[in-house]
Amino acid sequence: MNIEIITPDETIFNGVAKLVQFPGIDGSFEILNNHAPMISVLKKGKIKLQDENNQTQFFEVKGGVVEVLKNKVLVLAE
Amino acid sequence: MPNLKEVRTRITSVNSTRQITSAMKMVSASKLRRAQNAIIKLRPYSAKLTEILQNLSSNIENTNAAAYYEKRKVEKVLIIAVSSNRGMCGAFNTNIIKAVNLLIQDKYKIQNNKGDVEILCIGKKAGDFFTRRNFKIIERLDHIFDKLSFDNIVPVAEQLMNDFKNKKYDKIEIVYNRFKNAATQQLVVEQFLPVLSPSILSIKSTTADYIFEPDKKQILDELVPKTLKIQLYKVVLDSWASEQGARMTAMHKATDNATEMLKQLRLSYNKARQAAITNEILEIVGGAEALKG
Numbered sequence: 001m002n003i004e005i006i007t008p009d010e011t012i013f014n015g016v017a018k019l020v021q022f023p024g025i026d027g028s029f030e031i032l033n034n035h036a037p038m039i040s041v042l043k044k045g046k047i048k049l050q051d052e053n054n055q056t057q058f059f060e061v062k063g064g065v066v067e068v069l070k071n072k073v074l075v076l077a078e
Numbered sequence: 079m080p081n082l083k084e085v086r087t088r089i090t091s092v093n094s095t096r097q098i099t100s101a102m103k104m105v106s107a108s109k110l111r112r113a114q115n116a117i118i119k120l121r122p123y124s125a126k127l128t129e130i131l132q133n134l135s136s137n138i139e140n141t142n143a144a145a146y147y148e149k150r151k152v153e154k155v156l157i158i159a160v161s162s163n164r165g166m167c168g169a170f171n172t173n174i175i176k177a178v179n180l181l182i183q184d185k186y187k188i189q190n191n192k193g194d195v196e197i198l199c200i201g202k203k204a205g206d207f208f209t210r211r212n213f214k215i216i217e218r219l220d221h222i223f224d225k226l227s228f229d230n231i232v233p234v235a236e237q238l239m240n241d242f243k244n245k246k247y248d249k250i251e252i253v254y255n256r257f258k259n260a261a262t263q264q265l266v267v268e269q270f271l272p273v274l275s276p277s278i279l280s281i282k283s284t285t286a287d288y289i290f291e292p293d294k295k296q297i298l299d300e301l302v303p304k305t306l307k308i309q310l311y312k313v314v315l316d317s318w319a320s321e322q323g324a325r326m327t328a329m330h331k332a333t334d335n336a337t338e339m340l341k342q343l344r345l346s347y348n349k350a351r352q353a354a355i356t357n358e359i360l361e362i363v364g365g366a367e368a369l370k371g
Contacts, residue, residue: 006123008228008311009116025300026292039130040291041300065301067130076127078228078304 001033001071005047005059007078012059013049020073021048022066031068038068047075082354085347092343096336102166103329110260110322116226117257117315124308131301135275137294143302145243146273154194155186156216156238156247158270159208160254160317161201163223167325170255171203173265177253178204181267182213196247198238200314226318228311235307242271254313255320261327263320270309273302 003020005013021030023045031038047059064077138144159178161171178197182190189195196214199205205218222230241247250270255263290297 006119008120008123008308010119024291025296029291036289037287038289038291039133039297041297063300063304065127065130065297065304067126074126076123 001031001035001073003049003073003075005075005077012077013057015051017049017051017073018054019048019050022075023047023061031073034071035068037070038066040066042066042075042077047077080346080350082347082350085343085350089340089343089347092336092339096333096340099329099332099336103326103333106322106325106329110319110326113315113319113322114257114260117312117319120308120312120315124305124312127301127305127308131298131305133288134290134294134298134301138275138298141295142299146239146271146302146306147275149272150245150248152186152248153189153192154196154247154249155189156196156198156241156250157181157186158198158200158250158252158254158313159204160252160313161199161204162317162321163202163220164325165203166328167321168328170263170321170324171201171207174204174253174255175207177265177267178208181251181253201317222314223318226314228307231311231314232307235310236303238271238310239303239306247271252310252313254317255324257316257319257323260323263324268313270306273306 001017003013003015003017004011019030019032021028022040023043025041025043028045029040042061042064044062045060047061049057049059051057059077061075061077064075067074067076138147157178159174161174165171182195186195193214196216197208198216199208199218200220200222202218202220205215205220208215209218219234222234238250242250249272252266252268252270254266254268256266258264
């Protein structure tokens with residue numbers, strides 16, 4: 001699935017990932033391929049992202065909104 | 079015939095002016111590129127945020143965020159005037175000042191007569207103007223342009239949102255220049271608070287059936303303040319990019335004018351020089367004739 005993480009100042013990540021873990025407002029959750037459409041809110045924490053080569057990356061966010069639609073994940077981070 | 083020395087001094091002074099204006103043009107051109115990048119990156123962000131919000135806005139009742147949508151009888155008004163810290167950018171600041179004046183004297187005449195219109199100035203130029211004319215200015219935020227970042231805007235937006243919630247103001251409007259391209263800016267008067275609920279026509283019926291996590295209410299409580307902060311940030315970035323564009327165009331024109339003027343001056347300098355030489359030759363020939371005779 002495609003994932004794009006953008007902040008008001010810049011795009012932090014844009015690419016393909018196998019697994020993403022978000023710090024949701026009610027606890028953390030993961031998104032895998034073919035997830036149903038969803039909108040959710042994040043709290044302060046780290047986004048964990050695993051790409052196709054099983055490399056793990058972390059991104060620090062202060063909060064944000066996630067939209068999942070048709071294997072496209074858009075994170076409007078802060 | 080103009081004096082030779084006079085023309086020479088004018089040529090030197092016009093030349094140095096031309097150098098300054100063309101240097102300023104270069105500087106604003108490079109600043110413009112950065113500013114343009116920033117605003118172009120932000121626009122999709124804010125568009126997406128608005129889209130998500132519109133999907134949800136029918137559920138706005140009974141949330142904490144509903145306070146930002148509340149339409150009250152307009153008694154106290156705050157106008158945010160976004161200008162620049164520096165001049166030399168054509169009609170950029172004059173336009174803002176004119177629009178604010180018009181807004182006060184026309185749309186908010188009644189409120190103004192009661193002394194209920196206040197101004198928040200971002201940028202020195204509008205600030206100076208309105209201070210001199212004794213308008214009610216609540217704050218001057220000239221430092222924002224020194225270091226333009228989202229984190230600097232957030233406290234300002236939060237302050238405004240609190241003021242609106244606590245009924246210090248019934249309406250907040252922003253006057254600024256929207257960036258279209260390097261040569262054109264569009265003067266915009268935008269309502270900041272209360273939030274304009276989207277008209278039914280503009281809502282596209284979204285195809286996807288979203289899962290809302292945790293629930294619509296909580297998402298709205300998070301999203302509405304965030305959108306407002308982004309809106310203010312966008313306004314400031316728009317204005318910053320417009321300013322650089324306006325200055326670049328103004329300086330470009332000034333450089334062109336100086337070049338044209340230099341051409342005219344060189345022409346008259348050469349004419350004067352030729353006339354002087356002709357005169358000298360005439361004198362010599364005249365003298366020689368007199369000796370012969």
